[in-house]
Amino acid sequence: MAPGWGGTLLVGLLHSLEIAIGATCLGLLIGTAGAFGKLYGGPVTRDLLAVYTTVVRAVPELVLILLLYYAGTDLINQVLAAMGYSRVDISGLAAGIFVLGFVQGAYSTEVIRGAILAIPQGQIEAARAYGMPPGLMLRRITLPAMLPFAIPGLANLWLIATKDTALLAVVGFFELTLATRQAAGVTKAYLLFYVAAGVLYLAVTLFSNLLIGRVETWSRRGMPSVKEAR
């Protein structure tokens, strides 16, 4: 095994993590907006959001990635051309974050919507009775109160995001799986590199699980524990 390939794999892992973090953040933004749109929006907003979440969840991620990857870069270039600028090369990182974030947004919309519905209604009514403006209520009441209900679902989505980055290998973005494929193809040590990449992915998952456990207990602070409730 050439000494360079281990480093290549780690660079791939770094790119995977960058995309996963970016996509999860973008997904959270879309998801929060989408959940509020679905709960408090007008009828047209609700229907459009229903179409968004249904379509994204019914079509394979691979097809969506191809579609959005080509459509997104094409659209941006056409807009730029119409405005009189020259075409630009969209970086793979930005495109990957956009595409996966769009997919994640549909799933997190549903998770956050469910979590907001799980907040005891009295808390939101009390906030309204205090005369809180919507922005303050969102920041002080709704978001913190929904967090313990949303965290298991969002944690799941984070794990899915780390694994979905592998799909970007199909459109040629250099992340862990594509790095592995290149390393394995050059050295012919297929099994070694694929197992190494599997261990890296697994390490990310297990480490995330540790962190998620911490975050979950933190977000549930001050709430009665489930065990005592029985």
Added chain:
Amino acid sequence: MSAEATAINMAARASIWLKPHRIMLILIALGLVLCAAFFMRWDWLPQYWEMGLMGIWRALWILAVTCALGFALAVPLGLAQAGGPIWFSAPAKVFCTIIRGTPLLLQLWLLYYGLGSIFPQYPWIRQSWLWPYLRQAWPYAVVALTFSFAGYEGEVMRGAFAGVPRGQLEAARAFGMSRWKIFRRIWLPQAFYRALPTLTGETVLQLKSTPLVATISVIDIFAVSSKVRQDTYLTYEPLLLLALIYMTITGILVFVFSRIEARIPVKIG
């Protein structure tokens, strides 16, 4: 009489559902579809029609086989984790963790490129009756997708087996049933009913994983659309049609499963 009542009921439901803004949205959607039909190029369709049907058939076949095999594997995995001794439960847990912790694409490539490069080195494998199959891509695809389904569903079955009330099993034992009969008549059916709602989601997820097999040269519907894109230099048309096909299959799957779920007694445990 009852037919009339259902007709009125359906009309009422339709009028609730068909609000003015929905009619507008549907009209806009229809307009978009018509625009796509007229202004995009669809002249390649007749040429690839048969290949496409073949691809859909192959994707569905892979879906059915891997779901069936995967569920058959998930039952012992779940059982071992729910009530097995440690030398059964530990390996099952490790298997589920590994499958759920790594991307399916990587597992697929590990099997196809990794194991596929190991096998030819051993003469006794090359001379065995398995060799004609091991040289093709689809066995690797089936094995990878089966393991993936088993890994996710095994975790679900663990919860389902553990969720069956102890009293049911104790009552069965009090009746003098043998362990196998308890499993067959009481434990498995009740766990299955519990797992059924998640089974719909898992099957849809599995359907959405099937296009990955195109990356190891199995010609499913996704591979057909890639071929159309390469041959005709069209970007959007094949992908849009592909998305529509997957949405249709998902819709049918969800409908069929909801009908099956409606037949199952609701109150369990």
